[in-house]
Amino acid sequence: MKPQRKTEPEIDFNAYPDAMGRFGAYGGVYVAETLIAPLAELTATYLKLRDDPAFQAELAHDLKHYVGRPSPIYHAQRLSREVGGAQILLKREDLNHTGAHKINNTVGQAMVARHMGKTRIIAETGAGQHGVASATVAARLGLECMVYMGETDIARQAINVFRMKLLGATVVPVSSGSRTLKDALNEALRDWVTNVRDTFYIIGTVAGPHPYPMMVRDFNAVVGREARAQMLTEYGRLPDALTACVGGGSNAIGLFHAFLNDRDVRIVGAEAAGEGLATGHHAASLAAGRPGVLHGNRTYVLCDDDGQITETHSISAGLDYPGVGPEHAFLKDAGRAEYVGVTDAEAMRAFHQLARSEGILAALESAHAVAQAIKLARELPRDALVLCNLSGRGDKDVHTIAQREGIAL
Amino acid sequence: MNRIDQRFSQLKSAARTGLIPFVTAGDPDPAAMVPLLHALVDAGADLIELGMPFSDPMADGPVIQRANERALARKIGLTQVLEMVRTFRRDDTHTPLVLMGYLNPIEIRGVEHFAEEAANAGVDGLLLVDSPLDDAALCAQMQARHLHLIRLLAPTSSATRTHDLAARASGFLYFVSITGVTGAARADAAAIAAQVQALRQQARVPVAVGFGVKDAAGALAIASFADAVVIGSALVEYLQGSGGDTDVGARARAFLAPIRAALDARKAA
Numbered sequence: 001m002k003p004q005r006k007t008e009p010e011i012d013f014n015a016y017p018d019a020m021g022r023f024g025a026y027g028g029v030y031v032a033e034t035l036i037a038p039l040a041e042l043t044a045t046y047l048k049l050r051d052d053p054a055f056q057a058e059l060a061h062d063l064k065h066y067v068g069r070p071s072p073i074y075h076a077q078r079l080s081r082e083v084g085g086a087q088i089l090l091k092r093e094d095l096n097h098t099g100a101h102k103i104n105n106t107v108g109q110a111m112v113a114r115h116m117g118k119t120r121i122i123a124e125t126g127a128g129q130h131g132v133a134s135a136t137v138a139a140r141l142g143l144e145c146m147v148y149m150g151e152t153d154i155a156r157q158a159i160n161v162f163r164m165k166l167l168g169a170t171v172v173p174v175s176s177g178s179r180t181l182k183d184a185l186n187e188a189l190r191d192w193v194t195n196v197r198d199t200f201y202i203i204g205t206v207a208g209p210h211p212y213p214m215m216v217r218d219f220n221a222v223v224g225r226e227a228r229a230q231m232l233t234e235y236g237r238l239p240d241a242l243t244a245c246v247g248g249g250s251n252a253i254g255l256f257h258a259f260l261n262d263r264d265v266r267i268v269g270a271e272a273a274g275e276g277l278a279t280g281h282h283a284a285s286l287a288a289g290r291p292g293v294l295h296g297n298r299t300y301v302l303c304d305d306d307g308q309i310t311e312t313h314s315i316s317a318g319l320d321y322p323g324v325g326p327e328h329a330f331l332k333d334a335g336r337a338e339y340v341g342v343t344d345a346e347a348m349r350a351f352h353q354l355a356r357s358e359g360i361l362a363a364l365e366s367a368h369a370v371a372q373a374i375k376l377a378r379e380l381p382r383d384a385l386v387l388c389n390l391s392g393r394g395d396k397d398v399h400t401i402a403q404r405e406g407i408a409l
Numbered sequence: 410m411n412r413i414d415q416r417f418s419q420l421k422s423a424a425r426t427g428l429i430p431f432v433t434a435g436d437p438d439p440a441a442m443v444p445l446l447h448a449l450v451d452a453g454a455d456l457i458e459l460g461m462p463f464s465d466p467m468a469d470g471p472v473i474q475r476a477n478e479r480a481l482a483r484k485i486g487l488t489q490v491l492e493m494v495r496t497f498r499r500d501d502t503h504t505p506l507v508l509m510g511y512l513n514p515i516e517i518r519g520v521e522h523f524a525e526e527a528a529n530a531g532v533d534g535l536l537l538v539d540s541p542l543d544d545a546a547l548c549a550q551m552q553a554r555h556l557h558l559i560r561l562l563a564p565t566s567s568a569t570r571t572h573d574l575a576a577r578a579s580g581f582l583y584f585v586s587i588t589g590v591t592g593a594a595r596a597d598a599a600a601i602a603a604q605v606q607a608l609r610q611q612a613r614v615p616v617a618v619g620f621g622v623k624d625a626a627g628a629l630a631i632a633s634f635a636d637a638v639v640i641g642s643a644l645v646e647y648l649q650g651s652g653g654d655t656d657v658g659a660r661a662r663a664f665l666a667p668i669r670a671a672l673d674a675r676k677a678a
């Protein structure tokens with residue numbers, strides 16, 4: 001695929017969302033009336049805290065001492081040599097406490113929850129990483145925590161379900177719809193509508209109504225800010241291309257955001273193409289969907305001609321979602337980022353190749369990004385730099401992989 | 410004049426409380442849907458809310474979620490819903506009908522296309538759970554065809570928000586009586602009475618109350634301070650398991666008639 005270059009130079013990507021929570025035509029607040037006032041209160045509180053040096057100092061302290069930031073950039077030299085193209089660099093979010101980028105966001109939102117005096121935390125989860133990260137911060141603050149999770153995902157992410165329980169959270173199985181992430185999100189929204197007075201809903205990705213896409217992005221944007229500074233000090237320049245997997249899009253926007261106004265850095269998001277975009281069994285909302293409204297915001301969605309959200313498929317639970325964060329929809333339309341599909345099979349190949357060449361077991365979500373980094377590296381010269389967000393570690397996925405490959409553990 | 414305005418002005422002059430049943434289109438039996446709508450009118454419905462099935466009804470409790478799932482499994486989408494309305498209108502040109510649901514199916518169909526089809530089919534209003542107040546395209550398209558865009562209010566709505574909603578109200582306002590999803594809890598009439606009364610002072614349109622009303626007693630408690638009462642989940646649940654025109658119709662009448670009688674007795678008292 002050729003890089004798109006229709007970006008109008010005058011767009012300042014740091015200026016979004018606007019006061020209404022819109023990223024161009026996307027984003028906004030599409031929720032039941034009951035949630036309008038609580039969302040307005042959350043927006044006001046968050047905007048105040050965002051400009052509060054004491055809040056930012058506490059957040060920075062926790063990110064360093066609890067999460068373990070900064071995460072390094074690792075030059076995957078053997079992998080790069082095998083691929084035979086550009087140099088592949090990995091932003092090691094898998095080394096964070098709890099094993100993924102998700103903790104960047106939950107640490108931040110938990111601080112907001114505490115400021116608002118909320119006593120109960122709810123969250124939705126797909127792969128279970130966000131559930132674990134939510135249970136973790138709830139335990140640390142002594143808050144009650146309930147995590148909604150689709151029955152399909154409970155079955156394929158058993159280790160994370162157990163981790164959440166060990167952390168004192170209650171995991172609530174969701175049996176409606178496709179029993180995956182979107183249904184968990186519906187159920188968490190229903191809980192929030194009912195218990196909004198004492199409950200803080202920690203959304204795990206850059207989706208949902210405003211202010212969530214902005215707030216979750218801000219908390220994950222530390223990834224790109226760090227990476228940009230690391231590139232300049234360690235490599236003396238910015239990377240030629242960035243890539244990350246896109247489920248709801250939080251790790252991707254986390255990496256991309258600091259680079260959006262660096263017009264020479266090519267940005268590519270890897271969506272789950274499942275069994276192939278042509279088969280219809282995939283979760284590639286941007287590559288194969290259309291603008292619609294889901295879970296409180298306007299964005300690209302996968303739906304039929306009647307507007308019914310369609311069931312998605314991906315080997316990775318964290319990418320198995322029929323919507324995507326509105327800022328990605330905006331970046332796609334603006335031509336600032338490209339979004340392409342990576343199949344289950346490609347992700348599996350990349351998983352194995354990374355494991356054997358570099359000794360890193362990536363999360364299956366992140367393996368999609370690695371596969372895309374390999375594709376980009378092949379297209380680019382040897383001295384080019386491709387920075388890939390390794391959003392999480394793969395321990396949670398070993399059962400899924402064994403099962404797929406017919407191995408009994 | 411829109412049928413909704415007509416009906417509320419009749420109710421007002423007769424000093425009656427409006428009764429608004431909600432059913433999900435295609436549930437319990439798609440073939441018996443139009444007879445069901447007529448049966449609701451026979452049993453005393455003043456206005457009907459017809460739910461448009463959606464795959465992700467995030468503001469609905471389990472009863473209406475499952476009704477949506479059953480309807481979708483029977484391939485009831487917006488096209489079929491509009492067809493039901495057209496058929497209903499052949500025999501009933503008076504009872505106002507409001508479509509209720511979520512925004513995405515309307516968006517995908519195209520707002521203008523939808524508004525035109527809805528007006529032609531005989532729809533009188535649209536109530537979308539997740540459509541924002543400032544959706545200019547939707548407002549304009551509905552207005553151009555004299556269709557009411559019904560707005561919801563909740564116990565959590567702020568004073569400014571209430572003011573904005575009241576100012577832009579069209580047809581009637583729908584006050585959500587509980588902080589929660591449809592059918593979850595029983596409405597606490599005492600807790601919302603003052604808020605609804607204040608809203609009625611402020612709004613130029615009637616106020617209907619719904620979400621937690623399950624039976625005649627619940628409806629009566631609300632009738633003392635609302636222009637109309639909406640009953641949804643309890644009816645949808647009661648209809649479950651029935652099938653065929655006569656069975657579904659009989660059940661609908663059996664459920665609604667006592668509520669109608671209670672509301673009318675209150676007026677007579």
Ligand SMILES: Cc1ncc(COP(=O)(O)O)c(C=O)c1O
Pocket residue numbers: 100101102126127128129130204205206245246247248249250251252317318319363365366391392393
């Ligand atoms: C390791 C990892 N990467 C990526 C994702 C996808 O989410 P997002 O697109 O919000 O980064 C998940 C979600 O569970 C995850 O666990």
